[in-house]
Amino acid sequence: MVKLVHNVQKKQHRERAQPQDRARFGFLEKKKDYRLRAADYHKKQAQLKILKQKAKLRNDDEYYHSMTRKKTDKDGVLIAERGNEVLSNDEVLLLKTQDANYLTMTRQSEARKIEKEMKNLDSFKGAGSHTVFVDSEEQLEQFDPVQYFDTDASLLGKRENRLRKSQLSGLADGVSDGPVVPELSEDGYLKHKLELKKLKKLRLLEQRMEREEKLKKLQATVELQKQLMKKGEKKKVQTKDGRTVFKWKNPEESSHRGVMKLVVLGACGGIGQTLSLLLRTNALIDELVLYDVVDPAGVATDLSHIPTRQQVRHFCPLSKTDDSQLRTALQGANIVVIPAGIPRKPGMSRDDLFNINASIVQQLVRVYGEVCPEAFLAIISNPVNSTVPIAAEQLRSQNCYHPEKVFGITTLDTLRLEQFLGELTGAWDLRGQVYTVGGHSGETIMPVLGNWRRRLSSEQIENLVHRVRYAGDEVVQAKQGKGSATLSMAAAANRFLCGILRATCKGETVDEVAFVNVSRLKTDDCFVREMMHKVEFFGVPIRIGPEGVAKVGSLGSLSTDEKDAILRSVPTLCAQIAKGARFVKESKL
Incomplete structure (x- = not known):
């Protein structure tokens, strides 16, 4: 028998209207079961009653962990605070x-x-006219x-x-x-x-x-x-009127700075090859040019297999008297570095070394002055105390000398000082804390220890100064006269050139130490001013900007022994400087 229970028409349930005072709870609240709604209401009221009772019976002197994050005023009213939470x-x-x-x-x-x-x-102003349409x-x-x-x-x-x-x-x-x-x-x-x-x-x-x-x-x-x-390239600077402002590097300037061309004159030597390798990995260089009297094609090809965006080019003179390839190499250069020359060999006198290297430097600088006198010129060739004055005198004779752009790289002495002092003290992050001033040979090198002098005994200081001054002989003896300090010199030159690249490409101000013409530069240091009247060239801390040396830095608080040692080295340094200037005047180039 078929059940008709589902076929019988049922009476439609009529929903009770929602009270007007409860309309604010929305339409969904209206659909709830009134019995469940009442039970929920009484449950919440019971919970509130319990909480009120707890608050009423609470002991104000009792410790609660939340007290560390909450405060109350003198009337006991809670002061809402976010706490010590610091937003990232x-x-x-x-x-x-x-x-x-x-x-x-x-x-x-x-x-x-x-x-x-x-x-x-x-x-x-009102309408200007009416337009009426007729048929x-x-x-x-x-x-x-x-x-x-x-x-x-x-x-x-x-x-x-x-x-x-x-x-x-x-x-x-x-x-x-x-x-x-x-x-x-x-x-x-x-x-x-x-x-x-x-x-x-x-x-x-x-x-x-x-x-x-x-x-x-x-x-x-x-x-x-x-x-x-x-995280941007910004710096806080102080204007002339004392106001503090922020300066940012203009990304448009950096992206349209042009091609950065660096030329290594003497790229096939012991220093030149290692230096070229280090420069190959520098992202700020667009074009790396290698020049040497020995064909640098092999070195250039070897470097070109290192994956960077740099373009590596190489040039070699066609004959002993040809300088056309050198002119082509220097065309449009921004930075020129000269490691060209021969190392000192056992039995070779300093005069023999000087005559050979001085002639090489003079010939290279002459073409540099004719082709790209506005480029930075960094000289590595020894003896630096004489080769830098040779370059200056040669450029003066050509009326294209810019003393703020001609440097003798003495960074190796500072690197040795940092290393040897680190071995004594165990401190290895010494850049900017210690450096060498004066010249780049023998007794003309003067380490400046600053506050580190107090931690060393007199004997340790004496041994440290002697080791820094004659560290080059230590390398020659260790190599049994078959070479000199090439790897460390290349690392020192790379550190100095990286500073120049940051100054020229990024517009930064870089602090370095170099052998420069102090008589033509500005300084606020009283002792450096005193040295300007005694010697023309001197190794000092310098501040390099996009246009070259902006200022000679301060030597800090020199000890009496350091000042006396510097003053004692002045006659030797002056003689070496005069020797270089005299070589140019007497040469037939």
Whole structure:
């Protein structure tokens, strides 16, 4: 038998209406079961009652862990605080970005409103004319403006607020179905009312423009805060009037700085090959040029297999008297480094070494002065105390000497000092704390220890100074006279050249130590000023900028022994400088 229970029409359930005072809880609350709703309500009320009872019976002197994060005033009222939680830099930067976006959106909205109101100002002048369309020429001939506009003929020329005939008749009878206008002239009440509306609009426009200007300043402030929080190439500098400002590197300048060309003259020697290898991995160099009297094709090809974006080129003279290849190599150079020369061999006198290397340096510098005198010139060839004056004297004879761009690299002495002092003290991060001044040979080298002098005994200092001065002989003896300090010299030259590259490519200010013409440079150090009157060239800390040496740095607080040692080396240094200058004057080049 088939059950008909599902076929019987059931009575539709009629939902009770939701009370008006509970409409704020929404439509879904209306659909809940009233019994469940009541049970939920009583459950929450019971929980609240228990919590109130606990709060009432709570002992104020009892310790709770939350007390470390909460404070109360003298009346016992809880002071809500966020606690000691510090937002991370990324969270703060995100909030600043949201602030900047809101300010940008609000400012754009105000700008649109200002533009709209500027256009609406013209509407207060009234319409210039009316355009009426007719269907035929007959209607055009029968067209009557007075009848069409329902006004007096004398008012047809009015540009705004033209009255109808009913208004005019009302004025004549003392009754009007429109606004009563006391004066109909252009200079009367209507014009005055129009001016009031215009002034009101102008005031509103002025307020909007002021608000837009404030938003602009706020937006600039927030953007500055965002930039300061980012990892960018910025620095804090002090202006002449004492104000502190931030300066950023312009990315457009760095991306359009041109090709950075570095030329190594003497690239096949012991120093030149290692230095070329180190420079090959420098991302700031676009073109690396190798030049040597020995064909550097093999060295250049070997380096070209190292994957970098650099272009490696090589040049070799066609004959002993040919300089065309050297000129081509130097064309457009930004930095020129000269490691060319021969090392000192056992049994070779200093005069023999000087005559050979001096002639090589003079010939290279002569072509440098003719082709690229504005480029930085870094000299490694020994003896530096004489080869740098040779370069200066040769460039003077060619009227192209820029003392702020000619350096003798003495960084190796500083590297040795850092290493030997580290072996004594166990401190290895000594860059900028110790350095050498004076010359680049024997007793003309003077280590400046600064505060590290206090940690060493007199005997340790004496041994350290002697070892730094004659470390080159230590290498020659260790190599059994078959070579000199080539690897360490290349590393020292690379460190110095990296500083010049950062100064020229990135616009940074770099602190280095080099053998330079101190008589032509600025300094604030009293002892350096004293040395300027005694010697023309001197190894000192320098500050290098994009245009060369900007300033000679301070020697710091020299001890009496250090000052005396420097002064004792002056006669020897002056003699070596004079020897180099005399070589150029007496040469037949």
